Amino acid sequence: MQKDNPNTERYIAIARACLKAINDTASDNGSREEKIQAVYQAIDQAFQAEFAQYRQSVAIMATVLERIASGQLDADQAATLARQTIEQQPDSANNNLMH
Numbered sequence: 606m607q608k609d610n611p612n613t614e615r616y617i618a619i620a621r622a623c624l625k626a627i628n629d630t631a632s633d634n635g636s637r638e639e640k641i642q643a644v645y646q647a648i649d650q651a652f653q654a655e656f657a658q659y660r661q662s663v664a665i666m667a668t669v670l671e672r673i674a675s676g677q678l679d680a681d682q683a684a685t686l687a688r689q690t691i692e693q694q695p696d697s698a699n700n701n702l703m704h
Contacts, residue, residue: 615655622651662694 626647630640669690673683 618655619648619651622647666690666694 623644626644630643633640633643635643669686672678673686678686
C-alpha cells in the first residue's frame with residue numbers, strides 16, 4: 606500500500622483489527638470454530654467502521670442525484686447542487702481507489 610494513498614490508514618486499521626483478533630483468540634480456550642468466528646467478526650466490525658463515511662457519502666450523493674433527476678431544477682441549479690455536494694465530501698470519498 607502506497608503511503609500517499611488516502612486509504613492507507615483504513616487498510617492499516619482493518620489489518621490491525623484482524624491481527625488483534627488473531628492474537629486475542631490464540632490464547633482463548635474456545636473451539637477452533639469460535640476463534641475463526643471471532644476473527645471474522647473483528648474483520649467485519651473494522652471494515653464497517655472504516656467504510657461508514659463512504660456509505661454516508663454515497664447516500665448523500667444518491668439523494669442529490671435523485672433531486673437533479675427529478676427535473677425540478679434548471680441546469681444552473683443542478684450544477685450548483687452537484688458542485689456543493691462534491692465540495693462537502695471528504696477527500697477520501699473523492700478518490701477512486703478503495704484499497
